[in-house]
Amino acid sequence: MKITGAKCIVCSPGRNFVTLKIETDQGVYGIGDATLNGRELSVVSYLEDHLIPTLIGKDPRRIEDIWQYLYRGAYWRRGPVTMRAIAAVDVALWDIKAKMAGMPLYDLLGGKSRDRVMVYGHANGTDIDETVDAVGQYIDMGYKAIRAQTGVPGIKDAYGVGRGTLYYEPADAALPSETGWDTRKALNYVPKLFEKLRETYGFDYHLLHDGHHRYTPQEAANLGKMLEPFQLFWLEDVTPAENQEAFKLIRQHTVTPLAVGEIFNTIWDAKDLIQNQLIDYIRATIVGAGGVTHLRRIADLASLYQVRTGCHGATDLSPVTMGTALHFDSWVPNFGIQEYMRHTEETDAVFPHDYRFDDGFMICGDTPGHGVDIDENLAAKYPYKPAYLPVARLSDGTMWNW
Numbered sequence: 001m002k003i004t005g006a007k008c009i010v011c012s013p014g015r016n017f018v019t020l021k022i023e024t025d026q027g028v029y030g031i032g033d034a035t036l037n038g039r040e041l042s043v044v045s046y047l048e049d050h051l052i053p054t055l056i057g058k059d060p061r062r063i064e065d066i067w068q069y070l071y072r073g074a075y076w077r078r079g080p081v082t083m084r085a086i087a088a089v090d091v092a093l094w095d096i097k098a099k100m101a102g103m104p105l106y107d108l109l110g111g112k113s114r115d116r117v118m119v120y121g122h123a124n125g126t127d128i129d130e131t132v133d134a135v136g137q138y139i140d141m142g143y144k145a146i147r148a149q150t151g152v153p154g155i156k157d158a159y160g161v162g163r164g165t166l167y168y169e170p171a172d173a174a175l176p177s178e179t180g181w182d183t184r185k186a187l188n189y190v191p192k193l194f195e196k197l198r199e200t201y202g203f204d205y206h207l208l209h210d211g212h213h214r215y216t217p218q219e220a221a222n223l224g225k226m227l228e229p230f231q232l233f234w235l236e237d238v239t240p241a242e243n244q245e246a247f248k249l250i251r252q253h254t255v256t257p258l259a260v261g262e263i264f265n266t267i268w269d270a271k272d273l274i275q276n277q278l279i280d281y282i283r284a285t286i287v288g289a290g291g292v293t294h295l296r297r298i299a300d301l302a303s304l305y306q307v308r309t310g311c312h313g314a315t316d317l318s319p320v321t322m323g324t325a326l327h328f329d330s331w332v333p334n335f336g337i338q339e340y341m342r343h344t345e346e347t348d349a350v351f352p353h354d355y356r357f358d359d360g361f362m363i364c365g366d367t368p369g370h371g372v373d374i375d376e377n378l379a380a381k382y383p384y385k386p387a388y389l390p391v392a393r394l395s396d397g398t399m400w401n402w
């Protein structure tokens with residue numbers, strides 16, 4: 001069997017996506033997500049100018065060998081662009097293999113460990129009252145787990161507050177928009193949100209919060225400690241994780257569960273965090289961390305240390321990643337939770353899929369492959385539009401972590 005062709009399909013049905021399509025001499029094709037929010041075209045070039053020429057003629061059944069060829073053969077290893085390009089190839093090849101086997105991907109991985117996958121949605125508001133209402137809307141929709149993010153008085157465009165309370169798309173301008181940050185104001189306000197949420201809805205729902213890399217380790221420990229009475233499911237990205245050691249300080253001071261990893265792109269980013277049990281959930285994703293082949297290795301390492309998966313699932317991860325992730329989540333023994341930020345209707349039309357939401361859970365379909373396709377004619381109606389993630393500055397103008 002041979003790969004006869006491959007191409008990138010760039011489209012923007014409400015937001016930008018990059019999809020890799022790999023074709024074979026057996027007439028079976030596979031698709032993979034290659035979207036890197038705010039840097040999409042860099043992955044298109046990496047694929048079209050550098051990887052695709054090396055794929056033509058290779059046997060698509062040799063998924064592992066192709067993964068090793070692309071990872072080791074680059075010489076310049078790791079990084080978000082490289083690993084998303086490799087992920088797109090990997091997912092497309094798993095899609096082809098499952099189609100050829102006539103199996104849904106979860107069966108190829110080892111079969112289901114659960115019939116449905118618990119997900120969490122994103123509730124947000126400009127202030128505590130609006131956010132409490134938005135959480136109530138998610139509860140009414142059947143969600144058992146809800147991430148809550150609120151605007152903070154005195155902070156311009158605090159993280160996580162989107163256009164509308166039930167949909168959140170951070171890439172918002174043709175050049176990076178400037179937002180503000182003030183840790184002291186956030187530390188004084190965020191705990192009050194969760195106090196109000198527990199007073200209003202009790203403890204039967206999982207509540208999550210994303211620190212989005214904004215706190216120093218000491219501040220993160222302080223926030224984790226202040227949130228302990230509200231029993232969060234997790235506090236995410238509470239401090240930048242390049243320095244994995246930093247989590248030792250946080251761990252010494254709080255039992256609030258910690259989740260990290262949506263920006264990780266290989267097992268090496270997470271190895272020390274997992275082996276030293278400095279986190280409770282690993283957020284690495286199919287598209288971000290080298291595809292099914294590599295994410296499976298990360299999940300297996302995590303399982304040795306009772307760390308569970310909590311894959312990233314924002315709107316900038318296409319339905320191809322969502323579909324593949326749901327197969328992965330249905331199989332992986334140490335599953336924790338799956339993020340599910342619903343895509344727009346335009347996006348869902350471009351990417352027909354067989355997964356579905358049901359009462360706070362997602363159920364992946366049984367179509368051979370990962371169950372997601374792309375309507376190329378419809379995709380062509382939504383041309384790429386430059387869109388950047390915002391940047392953040394402190395009140396004195398210092399660049400901070402968005």
Ligand SMILES: O=C(O)[C@@H](O)[C@@H](O)[C@H](O)[C@H](O)CO
Nearest residue numbers: 037170210262313314316389
């Ligand atoms: O946990 C999350 O969903 C966020 O961290 C993301 O929305 C993140 O901001 C975007 O994926 C960045 O593109």
Ligand SMILES: [Mg+2]
Nearest residue numbers: 210236237262
């Ligand atoms: Mg996050």
